[in-house]
Amino acid sequence: SAQNYTERYRPQFHWTPAKNWMNDPNGLIYHNGQYHMYYQYNPTGDVWGNMSWGHAVSQDMIYWEEQPLALSAFNTPAGVLGEFFFSGSAVYDEFHSSHLGDSPPLVAAYTSYYPNNVTLPNNQTIRGGTQCQSIAYSNDDGLSWIEYEGNPVLALPPSPYEDQWKDFRDPYLFWYGKGAYWVMVVSLPQLHKILIYHSTDLKQWEHVSEFGPSNAVGGVWECPNLFPLPLKGNIHDIKWVLMAGINPGGPAFSGASGTQYIVGNFDGTFFKADPDSDYDPGSGNANWVDYGPDYYASLTYNGLANYERVAITWMSDWAYGATIPTSPWRSAMTVPRELTLEKIEGQTRLISIPHSNLQKLKNGPLLYANHWDSATGNISLPVSGKQLEVSISFRAGKNAKRFSLGVRTGGKTSGTLIGYDFTTQRMFVDRSSTTDDSSFSDDYKGIYYGPLQTQDGVVKLRVFLDWSSVELFGGRGESTITAQIFPSGSDTGLSLFANGEVIDINLKVEALASIWTR
Ligand code: FRU
Structure with a gap:
């Protein structure tokens, strides 16, 4: 399409889709020399709706090329508009543990949101308004995706949280090498809890632990990430960081979206917060990744070198995201940021710096x-x-x-x-x-x-x-x-x-x- 990207307010070095609505980054993965960025996308409008996964690829996370839709709400197993594809993440199933596809695939986990009562192709019936966790796989390096026929892989939250079926979302996947299993972290937004699951095949998941509430709880918890980082100056001192969105309840203004983090330890099953990072829920104290109004649903890359962590974040706020004066697109992503951990004034802090690839723009x-x-x-x-x-x-x-x-x-x-x-x-x-x-x-x-x-x-x-x-x-x-x-x-x-x-x-x-x- 003839697109010159010089409209008023068009970001010049931040990713925006050519047109229409975008929110959270999804499925960030580096694979076969390409950085993939999927994102919450409305293919037909400039406000939230018809949630699908848009897609862009890059060699460096700076220059991007827009790709065809990866997962489309207009083309789902459950029928047209029977399923929305909410936020999630992606991994490379190197050992082909899932047996999905003909060769080791990329596997994405996402939240299936079913607006209306549906009967799935596998005859499961689902109540309208339900949020479930599902998976899809790609055998062509992330270009096209096939939904697993056994979806959803998690139809309901575990006991005693079954009543949270309308709010159960945003699966974050990673491989836990020490235990040789996959971990999925999912949010119970209304309860300010993070649920942790194990799997050896990405299809069957076992609930093993939970964390929360802690720190800021003035809104729903969404889009959790859990990842290891060494403490600066000691590569052997590995900490784990739990990072999640909270909306509202962010630091910028009353009603703002925000992103918080909690530093602790993860033994493969339990996440335990360090005392200096574990504020009483609702005490007014929290660790904020960013103090501004436009930093939400942050997601970090899978597939990078050990302990390399790069985040890309939706650069808007639910308080006004749908009305910002841009056209024909709505919303941008932040620049990629490198994350590290450092002790400052006795406290372990998450450090964000602009990715060094941005030097290319000078x-x-x-x-x-x-x-x-x-x-x-x-x-x-x-x-x-x-x-x-x-x-x-x-x-x-x-x-x-x-x-x-x-x-x-x-x-x-x-x-x-x-x-x-x-x-x-x-x-x-x-x-x-x-x-x-x-x-x-x-x-x-x-x-x-x-x-x-x-x-x-x-x-x-x-x-x-x-x-x-x-x-x-x-x-x-x-x-x-x-x-x-x-x-x-x-x-x-x-x-x-x-x-x-x-x-x-x-x-x-x-x-x-x-x-x-x-
Ligand atoms: C966060 C969020 C997620 C959800 C997605 C839907 O911004 O609310 O929890 O998966 O957006 O678009």
């Missing part, structure tokens, strides 16, 4: 770099742009209160502000700009804070600016803020604003190429 000369010994007030910069990486570091001088970088600005009163508040030791993104198109939702305008300690007095911020988003990485990546922005005007200016004195400022602005014009 194909031109450096736009601008400067150093200031001291600054107060307003400095407008002789550089502009709307798809940029900006790195900035600085320290507090006399009476330092706040320091910010304005982007998409024509002056001090417009544009998005990205900066640091010395008085509360928090970084922030402020998108309450009067020049933004915010009419689509009362929840859009706001300022979002993420805690950030200085490192030897230095504040380090890294910003990825695209045509309709800002991703802010603070310090080592222990705090991030992701926010969509919708600047209505054509201003592309950059400025610095120092409230009090800020010293030792280093600034670097680099242009990023568009992924649509390779």
